[in-house]
Amino acid sequence: GAVVSQHPSRVICKSGTSVKIECRSLDFQATTMFWYRQFPKQSLMLMATSNEGSKATYEQGVEKDKFLINHASLTLSTLTVTSAHPEDSSFYICSAGGGGGPNEQFFGPGTRLTVL
Amino acid sequence: AQRVTQPEKLLSVFKGAPVELKCNYSYSGSPELFWYVQYSRQRLQLLLRHISRESIKGFTADLNKGETSFHLKKPFAQEEDSAMYYCVPRRTSGSRLTFGEGTQLTVNP
Numbered sequence: 515g516a517v518v519s520q521h522p523s524r525v526i527c528k529s530g531t532s533v534k535i536e537c538r539s540l541d542f543q544a545t546t547m548f549w550y551r552q553f554p555k556q557s558l559m560l561m562a563t564s565n566e567g568s569k570a571t572y573e574q575g576v577e578k579d580k581f582l583i584n585h586a587s588l589t590l591s592t593l594t595v596t597s598a599h600p601e602d603s604s605f606y607i608c609s610a611g612g613g614g615g616p617n618e619q620f621f622g623p624g625t626r627l628t629v630l
Numbered sequence: 631a632q633r634v635t636q637p638e639k640l641l642s643v644f645k646g647a648p649v650e651l652k653c654n655y656s657y658s659g660s661p662e663l664f665w666y667v668q669y670s671r672q673r674l675q676l677l678l679r680h681i682s683r684e685s686i687k688g689f690t691a692d693l694n695k696g697e698t699s700f701h702l703k704k705p706f707a708q709e710e711d712s713a714m715y716y717c718v719p720r721r722t723s724g725s726r727l728t729f730g731e732g733t734q735l736t737v738n739p
Contacts, residue, residue, distance in 0.1 A: 548726065557716065558674075558729045607674070609727075619727060621674040 516542045518610050520622035527598055528630055535593045535625045537608030543588035544610035548619065549581075552605040564591045598629040632657050634719050634730040642736045643707050651702040651733045653691075653717030661719040663700045664727070665691055668714045677702075677715070687711070707737045 517540040527533050537547055545566055550558040562572045562583050570583035580602075582594040591610075595602050607624040633656040643649050655661065663680040678686045680693040680700060691702045700717055717730045 550729075557731050560726055560728075563726060609674075618676055618679075623673045 516540075516610075516618075516620045518544075518608065518620045518622040520606075520608055520625050522625060523623060524626045524628075526628045526630065529599050530597055532594055532596045533598055533627060535595075535606055535608075535627075537591045537593070537610065537622050539589045539610040539620070542610075544591075545588065546611045547585060547591040548609045548611075549583060549591075549593050550607040550609070552607060552624070554605075558607060561593075595627065598627070600629045603627055603629045632719070632721075632728060634717055634728055636715075636717055636730040636733045638733050639731060640734050640736070642738060644738050645709055646706050649704050649707040649711070649735065649737070651715050651717075651735065653700045653702065653730065655698050655700065655717070655719050657698075657719050657721070659721060660695075661721055663691075663693055664718045664720065665689070665700075665702050666716045666718055666729075668716070670713070674716070707735075709737045709739055711735060712737045 519538045519540055521536045525533055547564045549561045551561050552558050560573050561576045562570045564570045564583050564585040566585045566588050572578045585591040605624050605626055608622045609619040611619045635654045637652050665677040666674050667677045668674045678684055689702055689704045691700055693700050714732050714734050716732045718727045720727050
């Protein structure tokens with residue numbers, strides 16, 4: 515089946531630094547990728563929808579200047595958390611559509627971000 | 631408003647017992663409905679979708695438009711079924727998924 519990877523799987527950084535997370539569709543082209551955030555013992559919250567070659571669409575309440583999304587190719591989307599603070603610590607998950615059945619999205623393994 | 635409700639955050643059953651994970655949705659139009667599962671330390675994966683009317687790992691889910699429900703059922707639970715289950719509606723193909731709160735299923739030996 516279609517595979518989505520994320521890198522890094524885990525990152526620890528100091529407050530004020532920026533962190534980039536990559537999401538790749540390994541064996542299919544993903545016209546749309548989605549970025550989610552998941553707090554411990556909570557559900558996934560959609561942050562933004564990323565379409566290749568165009569600007570991302572952010573959900574209400576998500577700061578687009580804080581969470582920069584780039585989808586420069588059909589196999590790669592990146593999420594950059596700028597000037598990270600401890601409250602940005604979370605589990606970030608991406609998903610990609612286009613590789614399986616007509617309605618399927620495939621999820622990455624997630625990236626654990628810890629901001630000290 | 632578009633909403634999906636999984637009333638049970640935690641559900642515990644014994645091995646071999648039947649299990650039902652409830653899901654109710656409030657959505658305009660006719661959404662597509664999915665169940666996603668997340669096993670411990672693994673990524674989210676699709677379990678089944680309503681349009682396929684399939685049985686995966688012994689699980690089935692019937693869409694009841696009158697009751698706006700999409701409950702997930704399995705007649706005989708197994709320990710390996712222990713996981714977090716999410717009921718997920720979607721308005722159209724390719725559009726965003728809306729995750730419910732999820733139900734943590736624990737199947738005890």
